[in-house]
Amino acid sequence: MKFNQGAGRPLRDNARALYACAAVIGLAVFVIDAFTPLDIAIAVLYVVVVLLVASTGSRPAAVAAAWTCVVLTLFAFVLSHDEHYSGGAVARCAVSLLAIVTTSVLALRNQANTATLREQLQLLDLTHDAIVAYDMNDRITFWNQGAEELYGWTAQQALGQPIHELTQTRAAISLDEIRDEVLRVGRWHGELERVRKDGETVAISSRWALWRDRNGKPRAILATNNDITLRKRMEGELRRQQEELRATIDAIPGMVWSSSPDGRLSYINRRWSEFGVTVAEDSGDIWRSIVHPDDLPATEAAWQSAVTTGASFENVARIRRRDGVYRWMHIGAEPLRDAAGKILRWYGVNTDIEERKRAEQALERSEAFLSDAQRLSRTGSIATRFPGGEMWWSEEAYRIFDYPEDAEPGIDLILARTHPDDLALAREAYEQAMAGEPYIDTGLRLLMPDGSVKHVHYVAHIAAPQSGNIEYVGALMDVTERVVAQEALDRSTAELAHTTRVTMLGELAASIAHEVTQPLAAIVTAGDAASRWLNRPQPELCEAAQSINQMIRDAKRATDIIRQIRAMAQKRDPSHAVFDLNAIVRESVELVRRELDGERVEVETAYELPALEVCADRVQLQQVIINLVLNGVQAMTGVAGRARRLRIRTQRFDGRHAQVIVEDSGTGISEENLGRLFNAFFTTKKDGMGMGLSICRSIVEMHGGRIWAESKQGEGAVMQFILPLDGDTCDGR
Numbered sequence: 246m247k248f249n250q251g252a253g254r255p256l257r258d259n260a261r262a263l264y265a266c267a268a269v270i271g272l273a274v275f276v277i278d279a280f281t282p283l284d285i286a287i288a289v290l291y292v293v294v295v296l297l298v299a300s301t302g303s304r305p306a307a308v309a310a311a312w313t314c315v316v317l318t319l320f321a322f323v324l325s326h327d328e329h330y331s332g333g334a335v336a337r338c339a340v341s342l343l344a345i346v347t348t349s350v351l352a353l354r355n356q357a358n359t360a361t362l363r364e365q366l367q368l369l370d371l372t373h374d375a376i377v378a379y380d381m382n383d384r385i386t387f388w389n390q391g392a393e394e395l396y397g398w399t400a401q402q403a404l405g406q407p408i409h410e411l412t413q414t415r416a417a418i419s420l421d422e423i424r425d426e427v428l429r430v431g432r433w434h435g436e437l438e439r440v441r442k443d444g445e446t447v448a449i450s451s452r453w454a455l456w457r458d459r460n461g462k463p464r465a466i467l468a469t470n471n472d473i474t475l476r477k478r479m480e481g482e483l484r485r486q487q488e489e490l491r492a493t494i495d496a497i498p499g500m501v502w503s504s505s506p507d508g509r510l511s512y513i514n515r516r517w518s519e520f521g522v523t524v525a526e527d528s529g530d531i532w533r534s535i536v537h538p539d540d541l542p543a544t545e546a547a548w549q550s551a552v553t554t555g556a557s558f559e560n561v562a563r564i565r566r567r568d569g570v571y572r573w574m575h576i577g578a579e580p581l582r583d584a585a586g587k588i589l590r591w592y593g594v595n596t597d598i599e600e601r602k603r604a605e606q607a608l609e610r611s612e613a614f615l616s617d618a619q620r621l622s623r624t625g626s627i628a629t630r631f632p633g634g635e636m637w638w639s640e641e642a643y644r645i646f647d648y649p650e651d652a653e654p655g656i657d658l659i660l661a662r663t664h665p666d667d668l669a670l671a672r673e674a675y676e677q678a679m680a681g682e683p684y685i686d687t688g689l690r691l692l693m694p695d696g697s698v699k700h701v702h703y704v705a706h707i708a709a710p711q712s713g714n715i716e717y718v719g720a721l722m723d724v725t726e727r728v729v730a731q732e733a734l735d736r737s738t739a740e741l742a743h744t745t746r747v748t749m750l751g752e753l754a755a756s757i758a759h760e761v762t763q764p765l766a767a768i769v770t771a772g773d774a775a776s777r778w779l780n781r782p783q784p785e786l787c788e789a790a791q792s793i794n795q796m797i798r799d800a801k802r803a804t805d806i807i808r809q810i811r812a813m814a815q816k817r818d819p820s821h822a823v824f825d826l827n828a829i830v831r832e833s834v835e836l837v838r839r840e841l842d843g844e845r846v847e848v849e850t851a852y853e854l855p856a857l858e859v860c861a862d863r864v865q866l867q868q869v870i871i872n873l874v875l876n877g878v879q880a881m882t883g884v885a886g887r888a889r890r891l892r893i894r895t896q897r898f899d900g901r902h903a904q905v906i907v908e909d910s911g912t913g914i915s916e917e918n919l920g921r922l923f924n925a926f927f928t929t930k931k932d933g934m935g936m937g938l939s940i941c942r943s944i945v946e947m948h949g950g951r952i953w954a955e956s957k958q959g960e961g962a963v964m965q966f967i968l969p970l971d972g973d974t975c976d977g978r
């Protein structure tokens with residue numbers, strides 16, 4: 246057992262010496278008492294023996310020493326006296342025994358008290374607190390085990406040392422101020438910084454209490470100290486973590502918040518300041534003041550539903566910034582519940598989605614543009630990824646292939662629509678794509694379920710060759726109209742070329758014959774005359790020369806005529822412009838008025854009002870109308886017994902076409918001929934060429950229209966054609 250207090254330093258460490266000393270003293274007293282004739286109460290000195298033994302702290306030893314001393318006193322008395330005891334000797338012996346007994350009793354009591362005190366001091370050692378007492382000069386008078394452990398000095402080293410110098414005490418306020426407070430109120434509590442024996446600085450929570458003596462004089466200070474270094478470090482770490490967390494939350498690109506269950510904001514991060522909201526603000530109606538009025542009902546409804554069901558809150562609304570500009574935000578929040586499931590708090594974040602929203606709108610718009618453009622241009626998109634061959638079709642692609650939009654796109658669907666004659670082409674293009682050909686370009690015919698044929702042109706290129714998978718992005722164009730128009734054009738061109746050749750040949754021959762015959766005849770006449778003048782017995786050279794000059798003039802005229810005819814035969818390009826259809830029909834009828842009147846044909850006209858505008862080459866259109874009118878006139882020539890009536894009408898055919906109808910009361914057309922009427926060189930006339938209607942069809946189709954014939958049995962024929970009304974696309978406009 247070990248005591249740290251200086252006063253309690255155990256004597257038992259040198260107990261043996263004490264026992265030896267006590268034994269020597271006891272023996273000396275006994276010898277003197279027993280064998281010397283001194284008439285003094287020398288046995289009183291046995292109390293020294295008792296005190297020495299008692300001071301070792303051993304109660305049995307003290308009791309034994311007391312008894313031994315008593316026995317030795319009595320024994321010495323017996324030895325030193327014969328049977329005649331003097332009254333003085335007895336009295337001295339009694340005094341000695343009394344002294345020994347009294348001293349022993351007191352020593353044992355003192356020993357018991359000391360033991361109690363020691364136990365109490367041991368209790369102080371049990372505490373983890375460092376307990377230190379020091380006098381009013383700051384000299385350490387008590388230093389428990391806790392203090393040893395905390396500061397590193399043993400009690401032996403610390404006792405008597407000035408506490409503040411030893412531990413280099415530092416405090417937020419000066420030590421004098423602390424001392425003043427202790428003297429004034431008797432207590433002080435605060436934090437100190439001290440340096441341990443090993444040089445390490447420790448943070449201490451210290452409680453001081455002042456002890457005054459009975460007279461009220463300050464005698465000592467008792468300080469209880471706790472090491473709070475770790476706590477302080479943890480507090481610091483906690484603070485640092487909190488600050489870091491706050492900085493992190495502030496750095497989040499969103500408005501982070503927490504609120505009470507009813508939506509009152511209790512925490513907001515720094516980003517809210519951009520929206521003019523600070524945490525100090527009474528957040529009662531904050532949502533009402535920052536959410537766009539148009540978005541408020543939906544937001545409130547979503548909030549109510551989240552509060553009622555306890556589910557996550559999610560909404561998109563415009564939130565007003567400090568500068569008054571609203572920005573689209575995604576508001577999301579999660580509830581925090583207690584063990585019973587009651588919502589304690591909401592944690593949320595508002596994320597700015599303005600850019601995303603704009604991008605979405607732009608995307609929607611461009612998708613709409615694309616879809617419209619695809620529809621108007623009849624161009625679909627097809628994306629194909631290899632090696633799997635997965636496909637994506639645009640709406641227009643579905644429309645071109647005539648499949649419902651829920652059909653799973655794929656090469657099988659395309660092959661199912663491909664014209665049997667073009668299947669090999671389609672497969673070849675697909676194989677090229679599978680082989681990674683950078684550019685695919687193919688034209689195909691599609692055979693649609695209704696039996697119609699569509700012409701499509703497909704071009705594609707590799708869009709993302711770097712992404713591992715080969716992906717083609719391609720355009721599928723419905724070029725049916727163009728191909729049909731082109732075919733019609735090719736046909737007309739071929740027929741026209743043929744007709745032109747034939748017509749020009751005939752006309753040229755006639756013109757040359759007509760125009761050149763006369764100068765040639767004149768040349769022959771002049772030649773005859775010249776010959777006659779020269780064949781006279783007296784040749785008239787002057788006259789002959791005149792005739793020869795005449796011949797030269799006539800020959801030159803013939804040359805000029807031929808040049809003119811050639812110039813007239815130059816090809817003229819059709820020129821389109823917007824015309825009033827009624828006017829063209831009227832002009833055409835006037836041009837053939839002489840023939841109509843000559844054949845006594847009754848003409849009835851009916852014109853659509855307001856006038857219909859068509860985009861056309863005026864001369865070509867007149868050619869068509871004149872042709873139809875003259876055919877009608879010719880068909881009525883051989884008809885007797887009924888009026889020769891020609892009815893010419895213009896009318897609106899449908900929303901997009903104008904119609905011209907030429908109806909006669911002629912022979913009519915047989916069922917058999919009706920189908921080949923428009924073929925080149927088909928004629929039933931003796932001197933006919935069979936080119937008129939063929940040219941008419943070419944012209945009408947070149948104008949984007951259609952021509953056909955109907956025949957009323959035995960009553961005549963109805964020849965009619967339609968032309969597109971749309972003058973907007975006319976070149977000449």
Ligand code: ADP
Nearest residue numbers: 876877880928929930933934935936937938962
């Ligand atoms: P052609 O100039 O040789 O008559 P067209 O091409 O003008 O050639 O006409 C071809 C044929 O169509 C004519 O020979 C005639 O038999 C028939 N045809 C054309 N118009 C009429 C009509 N109005 N009534 C009856 N037959 C017609």
